Amino acid sequence: MSPLLREAAGPGRAVLEADGIQLAFDGRKILSDIYLRAQAGQITGLLGRNGSGKSTLLQTIFGARTVPDASVRVDGHRTVPAFRTPGLLNYLPQAQLLPPNLSLRQAARMLGVGLDEATAAFPELRAQLNHRPGELSGGTLRLVQVLLLLHADTVFSLFDEPFTGVMPVHIETLGAEMRRACQRKGIVLTDHRYAEVLPLCDVVYLLHQGRLLKLGAHPREELLDYGYLAR
Numbered sequence: 001m002s003p004l005l006r007e008a009a010g011p012g013r014a015v016l017e018a019d020g021i022q023l024a025f026d027g028r029k030i031l032s033d034i035y036l037r038a039q040a041g042q043i044t045g046l047l048g049r050n051g052s053g054k055s056t057l058l059q060t061i062f063g064a065r066t067v068p069d070a071s072v073r074v075d076g077h078r079t080v081p082a083f084r085t086p087g088l089l090n091y092l093p094q095a096q097l098l099p100p101n102l103s104l105r106q107a108a109r110m111l112g113v114g115l116d117e118a119t120a121a122f123p124e125l126r127a128q129l130n131h132r133p134g135e136l137s138g139g140t141l142r143l144v145q146v147l148l149l150l151h152a153d154t155v156f157s158l159f160d161e162p163f164t165g166v167m168p169v170h171i172e173t174l175g176a177e178m179r180r181a182c183q184r185k186g187i188v189l190t191d192h193r194y195a196e197v198l199p200l201c202d203v204v205y206l207l208h209q210g211r212l213l214k215l216g217a218h219p220r221e222e223l224l225d226y227g228y229l230a231r
């Protein structure tokens with residue numbers, strides 16, 4: 001990690017901003033003049049209806065999708081594409097991230113992650129560390145991928161649906177792991193498990209009709225008003 005990032009990575013210090021993001025597909029506006037701010041030491045949640053553009057926004061912040069005029073900044077320094085800056089951020093897409101031919105142990109080594117620490121809250125995973133992704137259940141694979149990125153040495157982690165397929169008892173523990181990881185980094189996540197997301201996050205945004213709205217003190221009411229939740 002660069003000295004600049006190491007300096008920025010203290011708890012509650014580094015600020016990630018994504019600004020001026022506009023995107024349309026086939027003339028249909030998906031993202032309009034988006035501004036998102038996330039901070040190390042915090043979990044930032046992103047909610048929105050199916051197709052509202054949450055994955056597209058995370059891809060744009062990471063740099064996997066190129067959007068003209070998008071500005072992604074850390075502490076005011078422009079970083080586009082952000083993934084090119086070593087140690088700045090990692091990103092879990094909805095699709096499988098780990099290479100199919102590596103065991104979990106090999107993948108962890110590649111990411112520089114210590115498995116004892118990463119699996120400390122999930123001891124039952126230990127028996128599966130020599131398995132490859134295709135040998136795991138869907139929920140277990142999702143959980144392992146989140147843990148590996150969470151424990152990797154980056155200033156921010158972006159998670160697209162980290163809880164998908166993960167059983168409730170593990171979601172709770174994973175949430176606690178995320179809170180612990182926040183002492184070292186910032187997290188931006190999107191997931192439809194809003195009941196788990198709301199208490200976990202320090203800041204929650206709703207992507208609604210292309211606009212990114214920061215929710216206030218009564219997020220459930222706002223989610224009802226905007227039609228994300230049914231009355």
Ligand SMILES: Nc1ncnc2c1ncn2[C@@H]1O[C@H](COP(=O)(O)OP(=O)(O)OP(=O)(O)O)[C@@H](O)[C@H]1O
Nearest residue numbers: 025026030048049050051052053054055056057094
């Ligand atoms: N390459 C593409 N070409 C055309 N349309 C696209 C492309 N990629 C995404 N879209 C459209 O952009 C919109 C936003 O997609 P995105 O996957 O970001 O939504 P999302 O909020 O993550 O949805 P979900 O909650 O279902 O995962 C969708 O209507 C999708 O069909």
